[in-house]
Amino acid sequence: MLNYYYSDKISDFIKKTSETIIGEISVNGRLGHIDTELRAWERQIEILKNTLAGYEGDLFFEFSIPRMGKRVDCLLIIRNIVFILEFKIFEKEFKNKDLEQVWDYALDLKNFHYPSHQALLIPILIATEAKSAPLAIISSNQHDNLINPLKANANDLNKLLEHVLTSLQSEKNINSQEYVLGSYSPTPTIIEAAINLYNNHNVDEITRNDADATNLNITTNYISETIEYAKNNSKKVICFVTGVPGAGKTLVGLKVATEHLDKEKGNTSVFLSGNKPLVDILQEALARDKIIQEKNNGNKITKSQARDEIKAFIQIIHHYRDEYLRDKRAPYDHVAIFDEAQRAWNKKQTVDFMERKKGIRNFEYSEPEFLISCLDRHKDWAAIVCLVGGGQEINTGEGGITEWLEAIRNSFPHWETRISLNLSDKEYAAQEAISQLQQKGNVLFDKNLHLAVSMRSFRTEHLSRFIKELLDINQNVKETLKQLKNKYPIVLTRDIQKAKEWMKKQARGSERYGIVASSKAYRLKPLAIDVKTNINHINWFLEDKDDIRSSFFLEDAATEFHIQGLELDWVCVLWDADLRFSQEGWNTFSFGGNKWKTIHKKDNEKYLINAYRVLLTRARQGMVIVVPEGNKSDKTRTPSFYNSTYNYLKNIGIDIL
Known part of the structure; x- marks a missing residue:
């Protein structure tokens, strides 16, 4: 259900004075007056009265778009x-x-407002003093009853409405009240969610509340109850939350963190992530928004001031670790939430790092063991929440969830352990560690700690299963792909230029698109993509279309390390010869010197396949996969290196571009 500050039938609107209408808007919106606002409303009302005489319908002023945190000036329903x-x-x-702004409003309604799914939506930008613009009604190439934005000045709006209504009339009229009272089930990006949580301490208004989304609230509530249990009973508890890619694990963590920020209650929490790009981007987005909010309130703060405040909300895990290496006291927070806990370092990696980088010899902990030891310093109670992605360890030394379980078994058996039932699934590689912990520790399994539905792609919940089956070379992949068709476009090409054009045509409004590739994809240079180029991930993700550093320019590819935990609307996945299909399974390679070399270590094979899992699950709305043709005269890009992968993807039913 959406809201607005004023609504009326067109005939009654025309009869009312501007003062009465503005009064209703002000009262319903609890707004103060500033002169520019008043003049804008007066002029807007004047234009609409002149334009709408003789029409029947309804209008709604300051119509809410909760996911964007904005309001449409006027929603007009005629026939x-x-x-x-x-x-x-x-x-x-x-x-x-x-x-772009008015298009984004229309897109939000089309994607997330149930009555708008089938309704004909027409966004119009009215620049009151502009010259007359050509009138061309163009349907967007998604064929979803959304017309590309139209332009009008104050004098031409009447003529534009008349032309549209004549050209696109149908016998079925919209019931205005049913329309505005229809369900609104948005799926925010993690950046949108973080900003809303930070500002409002909840995301109820901007997240789905349908049956598929209830799991998010159930899991969040379960964790909150566990924290209260630990506090009230002086217990130490660790929870392991699992979920398919895009299910909302990070969102659950952020929700729990914001719900436990009350210093007076003594249950303050900290959200920690080892994913530096994710933390950097969230901190930057929050800081930018904080500056805007303060400016709107008449205050002025610097970027560094904004960042300092935000760092208390979300931190990089290594800074937290280093702080409590120095400070031997118990942490300020009783609750720690570890995002992407499977990426924590094993003992070998941690010991090596401590000696090389910190000058600490004889360090005897894995990263999970040390992090648990920090919270264990509390004499009364503590709670840890580990958010776990299956099959998403992508870097050397990332120990997977086994490191956490072994740390509990060996050093902290007095901690109660609550585990998702799905943690024993194959992709978490934790079956043996769970079995050993059960013999020694206090273990409780609970289905409420698993997030089963992907929320990243609001178009379909089947994407994560499709990618899992594709990488598992599961025969069921063809059937799963059929369920994606007509909902979530996936296309295949050998031409990167075609892929770029496809993304540009698909994207509407401010929808973000970009190129991604494996960090091992060293032979994409002939396509003008060098994965060894160190991109600035903040600029790549946050800057606009006119900034050459942004993803929109399609000049730099983000790798799995830049993009894990984040998402774009449309993605181009470049598939190099590092991962090659064969009937026996995937063949994995790394590039060294002037040739490809077979990867023999099982862990490194796993990291590479997981890298492609990350890349293939980043798009909210659709993706294009590019498998280059190769070059017979280049021994590092022989066509046979690519053909088997291309044919596999084609044969499972991916459409050719």
């Missing part, structure tokens, strides 16, 4: 059409950012 009107009062040009 079978929903017009999304965005006014730029006194503006003399149709600016791209303003067109």
Whole structure:
């Protein structure tokens, strides 16, 4: 259900004075007045009264788009059409950012507002003082009843509405009340969710509340109850939360963190991640938003001031570790949430790092063991939440979840352990460690600690299963792909230029797109992609279309290390000769000197396949996979290195671009 500050039938709206209408908007919105706002509303009302005389329908002012945290100036429903009107009062040009804004409003409704799925939506930008614009009704190439944004000035709006209603009329009219009261089930990006959580301490208004999404709330509530149990009974408890890629594990962690920030209750928490790009990007996005919020409130703060405040909310795990290497006291927080816990270092990697980088000899802990020991310093109670992605260890020394379980068994058997039933699944590689812990520790299994439905792609929940079956070379992959068809486009090509054009055509409004590739994909240089180039992940993810450093420019590829835990709307996956299909299974290679070399270590084979798992599950709306043709005259890019993979993807039914 969406909301608004004023609604009326067109006929009643025309009869009312501007003062009455503005009064209703102010009262319902609990708004103060500033002169520019008043003048804008007055001019907007004047234009609409002149334009709408003779029409029947309904209008809604300041119509809420919760996921974006914004409001549409006016939603107008006439016959079978929903017009999304965005006014730029006194503006003399149709600016791209303003067109993008009204398009984003329409896209949000089309994607997440149930009655809008089938309704005909037409976004219109009204730059009141601009020159007349050509009138061309163009359906977007998604064929989903969303027209590309139209442009009008104050004088031309009437003519535009008349032309649209004549051209696109149908016998079925929209019931305005049913439309605005329809369910709204958005799926925010992790950046949108983090900003809303930080500002409002909840994401209820911007997240799905349908049956598939209830698991998020059940898991969050279970963890909160466990924390209360630990506190009230002076217990030490560790929880392991599992979930398919994109299921919302990080969101659950952030929700728990924000719900336990009350210093007076003594249950403060800290959200920790070993994923530096994710932390950097979230901190930067939060800092930018904090500056905007303070500016809107008449305050001025610097970026560094904003960052300092935000670092208390989300931290890089290594900074936390280093702080409690120095400080031997118990941490300030009683609750620690570890995102992507499977990426914590094993003992060998940790000991080696401590000696080389910190000058600490005889360090005897794995990273999980040391982190648990920090919380164990509390004399009364503590709680740890480990968020675990299956099959997502992607770097040398990442011990998987086994390191945590062994640390509990060997050093902290007095901690109660609550485990997702799914942690014993094959991709977590923890069956033996769980069995050994059960013999020695206090272990409770609970189904509420697993997130089964991918929320990343709001178009389909089947994507994570499809990618798992694709990489497992499971015969059922063809049937799963059929369930994706017409919902989540996946296409295959050998031409990177075709792939770039496809993404640009698919993306609408401010939808973000970009190229991703494995960090081992060293022979993409002929395609002008060098994965060894050190991209700035903050700029790549956050900057706009006019910034050459952004993903939009399609000049730099993000690797699994840049993109894990994050998402784009549309993704181009470049598939190099490091991972090659064969009838016996995947063949894995690394590039050294001037040739490909077979990877023999099982862990390194796993890391490479997991890298592709990460890359193939980053797109919210669709993706194109590029498998190059290779080059007969280049021994490092022989066509046979690529053909088997291309044919495998083609044969399972992926459409050729």
